[in-house]
Amino acid sequence: MSGFKERLENIRARMSLAAEACGRDPDSVSLLAVSKFHPAEALRDAMECGITHFAENYVQEGMSKSALLPNATFALIGPLQRNKAKPALLYFRELLTVDRPELALRLVKLAEELDICREIWIQVDLWGEVSKIGGCQPSDVQSVLDAFGASSALPLKGFMAIPPPGMTSAFSELANFRENWRQRLGTQIQLSMGMSDDLEEAIKAGSDQVRVGTALFGERY
Numbered sequence: 001m002s003g004f005k006e007r008l009e010n011i012r013a014r015m016s017l018a019a020e021a022c023g024r025d026p027d028s029v030s031l032l033a034v035s036k037f038h039p040a041e042a043l044r045d046a047m048e049c050g051i052t053h054f055a056e057n058y059v060q061e062g063m064s065k066s067a068l069l070p071n072a073t074f075a076l077i078g079p080l081q082r083n084k085a086k087p088a089l090l091y092f093r094e095l096l097t098v099d100r101p102e103l104a105l106r107l108v109k110l111a112e113e114l115d116i117c118r119e120i121w122i123q124v125d126l127w128g129e130v131s132k133i134g135g136c137q138p139s140d141v142q143s144v145l146d147a148f149g150a151s152s153a154l155p156l157k158g159f160m161a162i163p164p165p166g167m168t169s170a171f172s173e174l175a176n177f178r179e180n181w182r183q184r185l186g187t188q189i190q191l192s193m194g195m196s197d198d199l200e201e202a203i204k205a206g207s208d209q210v211r212v213g214t215a216l217f218g219e220r221y
């Protein structure tokens, strides 16, 4: 037996403790298993423990793994180029890194042509880190939303963010940002933030989804 089960239990315990400590329902926070750079074998171990949805940073890597693991589904959490929009839509069930109107327009056109429905998250960058990790500036969120228009093929699930390491105020800034948009749009908007090292802080600030790689699958090489 691999160590996956133990690591998974450990993560779930950390998530529950963090939620309970601030009076949140532990079931209200979901876990996205980040499998990038780990071989299909590692994902098989995870599937034996009931995890069937995995996050990948590269379109190509997700495609290869989905061919090997037909019962798994994938989320894209790495930067998406327009010329990879089609395979991204075909091989991933949700895209978390949409961050510009041109990309959104391309996705809408393709999703309608392909007649498929995918969940979309807008990656936001409140700290001007865009050159490093991508993300939509706050002033551009509306234009990305406009590009999606009322497309029912690509419903907006929420905002995803990768705050600068060690920036302690980032999670509450994101929570406020989400709250403002929730009021403005009058709809639910999930917030995906928090990773192996800081999921507790993210949950305390209101994260709906933590994305965990290293603490679940081990170091990446």
Ligand SMILES: *Cc1c(COP(=O)(O)O)cnc(C)c1O
Binding pocket: 034, 036, 057, 077, 078, 162, 195, 196, 197, 211, 212, 213, 214, 215
């Ligand atoms: C790699 C990655 C993660 C997981 O990070 P860990 O520190 O290994 O848990 C989460 N989100 C994104 C966008 C990533 O690229």
